[in-house]
Amino acid sequence: xxxxxxxxxxxxxxxxxxxxxxxxxxxxxxxxxxxxxxxxxxxxxxxxxxxxxxxxxxxxxxxxxxxxxxxxxxxxxxxxxxxxxxxxxxxxxxxxxxxxxxxxxxxxxxxxxxxxxxxxxxxxxxxxxxxxxxxxxxxxxxxxxxxxxxxxxxxxxxxxxxxxxxxxxxxxxxxxxxxxxxxxxxxxxxxxxxxxxxxxxxxxxxxxxxxxxxxxxxxxxxxxxxxxxxxxxxxxxxxxxxxxxxxxxxxxxxxxxxxxxxxxxxxxxxxxxxxxxxxxxxxxxxxxxxxxxxxxxxxxxxxxxxxxxxxxxxxxxxxxxxxxxxxxxxxxxxxxxxxxxxxxxxxxxxxxxxxxxxxxxxxxxxxxxxxxxxxxxxxxxxxxxxxxxxxxxxxxxxxxxxxxxxxxxxxxxxxxxxxxxxxxxxxxxxxxxxxxxxxxxxxxxxxxxxxxxxxxxxxxxxxxxxxxxxxxxxxxxxxxxxxxxxxxxxxxxxxxxxxxxxxxxxxxxxxxxxxxxxxxxxxxxxxxxxxxxxxxxxxxxxxxxxxxxxxxxxxxxxxxxxxxxxxxxxxxxxxxxxxxxxxxxxxxxxxxxxxxxxxxxxxxxxxxxxxxxxxxxxx
Numbered sequence: 001x002x003x004x005x006x007x008x009x010x011x012x013x014x015x016x017x018x019x020x021x022x023x024x025x026x027x028x029x030x031x032x033x034x035x036x037x038x039x040x041x042x043x044x045x046x047x048x049x050x051x052x053x054x055x056x057x058x059x060x061x062x063x064x065x066x067x068x069x070x071x072x073x074x075x076x077x078x079x080x081x082x083x084x085x086x087x088x089x090x091x092x093x094x095x096x097x098x099x100x101x102x103x104x105x106x107x108x109x110x111x112x113x114x115x116x117x118x119x120x121x122x123x124x125x126x127x128x129x130x131x132x133x134x135x136x137x138x139x140x141x142x143x144x145x146x147x148x149x150x151x152x153x154x155x156x157x158x159x160x161x162x163x164x165x166x167x168x169x170x171x172x173x174x175x176x177x178x179x180x181x182x183x184x185x186x187x188x189x190x191x192x193x194x195x196x197x198x199x200x201x202x203x204x205x206x207x208x209x210x211x212x213x214x215x216x217x218x219x220x221x222x223x224x225x226x227x228x229x230x231x232x233x234x235x236x237x238x239x240x241x242x243x244x245x246x247x248x249x250x251x252x253x254x255x256x257x258x259x260x261x262x263x264x265x266x267x268x269x270x271x272x273x274x275x276x277x278x279x280x281x282x283x284x285x286x287x288x289x290x291x292x293x294x295x296x297x298x299x300x301x302x303x304x305x306x307x308x309x310x311x312x313x314x315x316x317x318x319x320x321x322x323x324x325x326x327x328x329x330x331x332x333x334x335x336x337x338x339x340x341x342x343x344x345x346x347x348x349x350x351x352x353x354x355x356x357x358x359x360x361x362x363x364x365x366x367x368x369x370x371x372x373x374x375x376x377x378x379x380x381x382x383x384x385x386x387x388x389x390x391x392x393x394x395x396x397x398x399x400x401x402x403x404x405x406x407x408x409x410x411x412x413x414x415x416x417x418x419x420x421x422x423x424x425x426x427x428x429x430x431x432x433x434x435x436x437x438x439x440x441x442x443x444x445x446x447x448x449x450x451x452x453x454x455x456x457x458x459x460x461x462x463x464x465x466x467x468x469x470x471x472x473x474x475x476x477x478x479x480x481x482x483x484x485x486x487x488x489x490x491x492x493x494x495x496x497x498x499x500x501x502x503x504x505x506x507x508x509x510x511x512x513x514x515x516x517x518x519x520x521x522x523x524x525x526x527x528x529x530x531x532x533x534x535x536x537x538x539x540x541x542x543x544x545x546x547x548x549x550x551x552x553x554x555x556x557x558x559x560x561x562x563x564x565x566x567x568x569x570x571x572x573x574x575x576x577x578x579x580x581x582x583x584x585x586x587x588x589x590x591x592x593x594x595x596x597x598x599x600x601x602x603x604x605x606x607x608x609x610x611x612x613x614x615x616x617x618x619x
Contacts, residue, residue, distance in 0.1 A: 002365065002367060003348070003350055003362060003365050003367075004212075004213050004261070004265070004269045005213055006294060006346070006348045006367060007268070007269035007270075007272040007273050007276075008213055008214070008265055008268050008269045008272070009294045010272045010276070010292065010294040010296070011028070011268035011269065011271060011272040012268070013294050013295060013296065014028055014272070014275075014296055018030050019064065019189075019191055019194060022279070024278075024279055025062075026275055026278045026279045027062075027064060027275070028271060028272070028275040029064065029271040029274065029275070030064075030194045030195075030198060030271075031198055031263075031264050031267035031268060031271065032066060032067060032068075032072075032197060032198050032201045032202075032267060033064055033065065033066055033067060033194055033197075033271075034064075034065055034067045034072055034225070034227060035062055035063065035064055035065070035227075035231060036062075036063050036065050036081075036084065036171055036231070037058075037061040037062060037063070037163075037171065037231065038056050038061050038063040038084065038171045038172065038173040039055065039056055039061070039162040039163050039165050039170040039171055039172075040053060040054070040055060040056060040087075040142065040147055040162065040170050040171070040172045040173070041053065041054055041055075041056050041172075041173050041174070041175060042138070042141075042142070042172055042173070042174050042175070043174070043175050043176070043177040043185075044128050044129060044132045044174065044176065044177070045128065045176065045177060045178040046124060046127075046128045046176065046178045046180055046181065047128065047131070047178075048127075048128045048129075048130070048131025048132040048134075048135075049132065050132060050137075050141045051177040052145060052177065053141065053142050053145040053147045054145075054147065055147060055162055055163075056163075056173070057163075058163050061163070063084060063171075063173045063188045064188045064189065064194070065081055065083060065084045065085075065173070065188065066081065066082045066083050066193075066194060066197040066201070067081050067082070068080075068081070068082060068113075068201065069221060069222075069223045069263070070223065071085075072223070072225050072226075073223045073224065073225060073226050073236070075234070078102070078105055078106055078109050079109075080106070080109050080110035080113055081110075082113060082114060082117060082197060082201075083114070083126065083129065083174070083187070083193075083197070084171070084172060084173040084174060084187075084188065085110060085171070085172065086106075086169060086170070086171055086172070087138075087139070087167075087168060087169070087170050087171075087172055088100070088103065088106040088107070088168065088169075089106045089107060089109070089110040090107070090110060090133055090138060090172050091107065091136075091138040091139045091172075092107050092111065092133065092134075092135070092136020092137070092138065093136050093137055093138065093139045093140055094106065094107055094139060094168075095107075096139070097139050097150070097154075097155050097156045098155065098156055098168045099155065100168070107136070111133065111134060114126075114130050114133070115130070116204075117130075117197070117200055118130045120200050120203070120204075121200075122196060122200065123190075123192055123193045123196040123197075125174075125176050125185070125187050125190060125192075125193055126187075126193060126196070126197075128176060128178075129174045129187070138172075139156070148160075148167050149167070156168050173187070173188055174187050175187055202219065202263075202264070205219040205263060206219065207219075208220075209260050210260050211260065211261060211262030211265050212259060212260055212261055213261055213262060213265040213266075213269065214262060214265055216262070218262040218263075218264065218265075219262065219263045219264070220260050220261060220262050220263060221261055221262065221263040221266045221267075224236050224237065224238040224239060224261070224266055224270070225266070225267070225270040225271075227274070228270065228273060228274055228277070228352070228360060229277055229283070229288050229352065229360075233354075233360075234357055234358055235354040235356075235357060235358055235359055235360035236358065236359065236360060237270070237352075237360045237361075237362070238259065238261065238266075239358070239359065273290070273350075276290045276292050277290050280292065282301075282302075282303050285423045285424075285426045285427040285430065286353070286423060286424070286427050287351070287353065287427045287430055287431065288351065288352040288353070289302075289303075289349070289350070289351045289352075289364075289430075289434065290349075290350050290352075291347065291348070291349050291350075291438070292347075292348055293345055293346055293347050293348065293370065294346060294348070295345065297345070299347065299373075300333065300377060302349075302377070302403075302434065302437050302438055303402060303403055303404070303430075304402055305388075305391075305399050305400060305401050305402040305405065306329065306381045306385065306397075306398075306399035306400045307388075307391055307394065307397055307399045308402070309332075309381075310328075310329065310332040310333075311332075311397075325382070325385065325398045326378075326382045329378055329381050329382055330378055333374050333377065333378055344369075344370075345369065345370030345371075346367055346368070346369060346370065347367070347368055347369070347370055347372075347373040348365075348366070348367050349364065349365065349366040349367075349368075349434070349438050350362060350364070350365055351363045351364035351365070351431065351434065353427075353431075363431060364431065364434060364435070366435075366438065366439060368439075373438070375440075376437070376438055376439060376440045377437070377438070379440055379482075380400060380436070380437045380440075381399070381400045382400075383400075383478065383479050383482035383483070384400040384401070384475050384476065384478065384479040384482075385398055385399055385400045385475060385478065385492075386398070386399075386400075386401075386471055386472070386474045386475035386478055386492065387471065387492070387604070388401065388468075388471050388472075388475075389467060389471065390405075390464065390467060390468035390471065400475065401471075401472045401475055403429075403430050403433040403434075403437065404426070404430070405468070405472060406429070406433060406447070406451070406472055406476065407421055407425070407426050407429035407430065407433070408420075408421055408468075409451050409454060409455075409468065409469045409472035409473060409476075410429070410447050410448075410450040410451040410454065410472075410476075411425055411429065411450055411454075412454070412469075413460070414460065414461050414462060414465055417462055417465075418465075419461075419465055419468070419469075429447065432444050432447065433447075436479075442480075442483045442484065443476060443479055443480060443483065447476070448473075448476045448477065448480055448593070449593075451469070451472060451473040451476050452473050452476075452477070452593045452596060454469050454473070455469050455470045455473035455474075455596055456536055456537050456540045456596075457536070457537050458470075458533045458536055459529070459533060459534065459536075459537075463526060470596065470599075470600060471600070473593075473596055474596055474597060474600050477491075477593050477594070477596065477597060478491060478492065491597055491601075492601075493601060494507075494601040494602055494604070494605040495601070496575070497579070498579075499579045499580070499581055500594050500598075501580065501581070501584040501585075501587065502591045502592040502593070502594040502595040502598070503594045503595065503597060503598035504576050504579055504580055504598060505539075505543050505547065505591055505595050505598065506591075506594065506595035506596060506597060506598025506599035506600075506602065507576050507598040507599070507601075507602040508547065508573060508576055509532050509536065509539065509550075509595070509598075509599050510598070510599045510600075510601075510602035510603035510606060511569060511572055511573050511576070511602060511606065512530075512531070512532050512550055512551075512554050513530050513532040513533070513603065514569075514603060514606045514607070514610070515554060515557050515558055515561070515569050516530040516531060516532070516554065516557045517530055518557075518561060518565070518610075519557045519560045519561065531550055531553050531554075532550065535549070535550060539591070540590055540591045540595070541590050542588065542590075543587075543588075543589075543590070543591050543595075544585065544586050544587065544588055545588075558570070565610070568610065572606075
């Protein structure tokens with residue numbers, strides 16, 4: 001129950017924010033309360049007399065409402081909310097205007113429950129609303145106020161909708177309009193109303209039992225809240241309603257023996273989770289991930305690349321020295337998040353997913369110290385870094401890619417100039433990457449292999465997308481080296497002494513590509529493919545034979561270059577040939593992933609240095 005305890009602690013430490021809408025429009029709910037989108041607002045005075053009514057705009061629809069244990073998780077059963085509810089519950093004359101089974105039963109259950117609250121003593125606002133609704137004339141008054149409309153038979157018009165909701169199914173909230181009341185009289189925002197309801201509701205609960213969250217004996221709950229990820233979410237994290245199956249039978253006689261949670265503890269934990277999800281969760285592709293600390297301090301996002309996370313609002317200069325980049329990442333983390341760089345601050349990571357509409361599962365849970373969290377994040381942004389050029393308008397920047405871009409590079413296909421991936425595959429990939437980013441786990445081998453395979457098929461992508469796939473594949477290889485081989489920054493720039501056979505073949509491919517590209521006219525560049533691009537995937541499988549063929553095709557292009565450039569390229573290829581170990585050049589084994597490093601680093605070197613040498617020669 002570690003995550004429940006963490007959420008409970010978060011609620012307790014943020015108790016001063018309960019019921020208050022923050023700058024993002026989110027509300028940390030009081031216990032025994034939920035939110036609902038209202039379509040109609042009814043105003044009454046303190047004497048229980050109808051004053052006015054209006055339709056609620058969607059932007060203002062979210063309403064804080066008291067709930068019971070039954071109504072907070074209701075589906076099709078009659079379970080009225082204590083105050084604000086659907087029209088069928090709050091309107092005593094509903095059966096006169098709507099032909100629906102049990103039309104009278106809804107109102108009777110509602111008004112009986114509200115009467116019990118009234119008898120126990122309630123807030124003056126609740127007293128006024130009860131006195132009005134007991135008259136059973138709500139729909140008549142709404143028709144007079146022209147909020148609801150009738151059809152030709154004197155019934156509510158089925159075709160008329162309010163914010164997309166049929167008139168008979170609208171949700172009604174109440175406010176107080178009285179000269180004796182200061183302010184707007186918005187009942188759903190009145191702290192006195194929800195504190196009064198909490199006091200009343202807790203006084204009506206039953207026997208005490210052991211709370212597995214706090215370890216205390218208190219009023220416990222059998223029905224747990226829903227609406228965790230959004231207001232339409234019916235999935236529950238905790239449920240044990242299979243009394244005739246084998247959810248708990250065979251081991252326990254009753255479900256409370258399997259799991260017993262205090263009502264207040266459950267409400268606080270679930271409300272804290274709803275609040276955190278609404279404020280700061282990653283919610284895309286069906287995945288819901290929330291990272292927080294109970295002290296409610298700001299945390300760096302796990303799902304962004306290094307540029308967007310640290311350098312979005314400042315000019316970014318490429319770090320030629322990798323250590324300078326690592327220092328900059330460290331400084332950015334330490335400067336912006338110094339308050340969590342301590343072993344006394346816990347960071348909680350929680351991932352949720354639903355296999356069925358009614359059941360929600362915790363698919364990943366981790367609780368670590370703040371200092372370890374920052375160390376893991378720094379390790380990710382340094383070990384998975386590479387020189388990236390796909391950030392439009394930013395030039396080439398040294399950074400770690402975003403997890404979504406990694407998924408696109410590994411499994412994406414190009415359609416209409418964009419990399420695309422199935423949402424389910426994206427979700428599964430992000431779930432696998434999350435422990436790598438936040439827990440310092442190694443990258444899945446198949447993910448790296450898929451990215452390398454995509455980077456070996458340049459013909460499958462446009463020039464821009466291929467560059468992105470290649471750079472991200474190199475970043476993943478760099479991460480694997482950091483994880484497994486403990487190699488560090490040397491592989492990020494051209495190593496002119498590394499005699500790895502795959503690396504050397506990649507360098508040769510880069511030289512061949514650059515030679516041929518240099519002979520293209522301006523109109524051909526960007527449209528015409530080189531032989532290296534056409535034969536790269538074949539080169540990976542059969543390197544020795546394919547290179548011999550490419551070498552012959554390269555000779556005419558070398559002849560087109562002026563003498564100085566031709567000599568420099570020939571010297572570059574010869575220096576690469578000289579590094580091959582005996583018998584390695586003619587080995588027929590497929591190329592390993594290191595060839596991409598050699599290809600990228602050599603090509604980057606050639607673009608920079610050959611251009612500089614050519615400009616010096618022309619001066």
